[in-house]
Amino acid sequence: MVFCTKCGKQLAADDYYCPRCGIRTEAGKAAGVRVPTEEIRDAFAAAGKEMEKAFSQIAKEFDQAVTKVREGKVRIDCAKCGEKGIADADYCPKCGSKL
Numbered sequence: 001m002v003f004c005t006k007c008g009k010q011l012a013a014d015d016y017y018c019p020r021c022g023i024r025t026e027a028g029k030a031a032g033v034r035v036p037t038e039e040i041r042d043a044f045a046a047a048g049k050e051m052e053k054a055f056s057q058i059a060k061e062f063d064q065a066v067t068k069v070r071e072g073k074v075r076i077d078c079a080k081c082g083e084k085g086i087a088d089a090d091y092c093p094k095c096g097s098k099l
Contacts, residue, residue, distance in 0.1 A: 002027075 002011045004018040004025065011018060016028030024035050068074050075085040081095040091098055 002013050002015075002025070003009065004011055004021060004023060006023045007018060007021040009018055009020040011025060014027055015025050016031060016033045017024055024033060065074075075087045076099060077084050078086060078092040078095060078097060078099060080097040081092060083092050083094040086092060086099060089099060
């Protein structure tokens with residue numbers, strides 16, 4: 001006879017989970033059956049790693065953009081008249097619009 005280690009309910013020898021309390025049984029552990037919360041934890045861990053990579057890439061690109069701005073290498077186009085390649089200006093030299 002097999003009993004649940006948590007609640008004591010009698011189990012079938014091949015039960016992977018206790019039908020009363022839901023704990024994974026020794027048979028479930030031996031069969032490698034995962035607990036649903038483990039799958040959720042693993043999914044969150046994988047998502048966290050992907051987010052860390054993404055934020056790292058964003059930080060790198062942001063640092064590069066800041067460096068370009070500081071070095072005066074950024075040129076923009078006027079949204080109103082389309083004047084191209086304006087550098088180091090707050091207003092468009094062609095139409096006077098705020099950049």
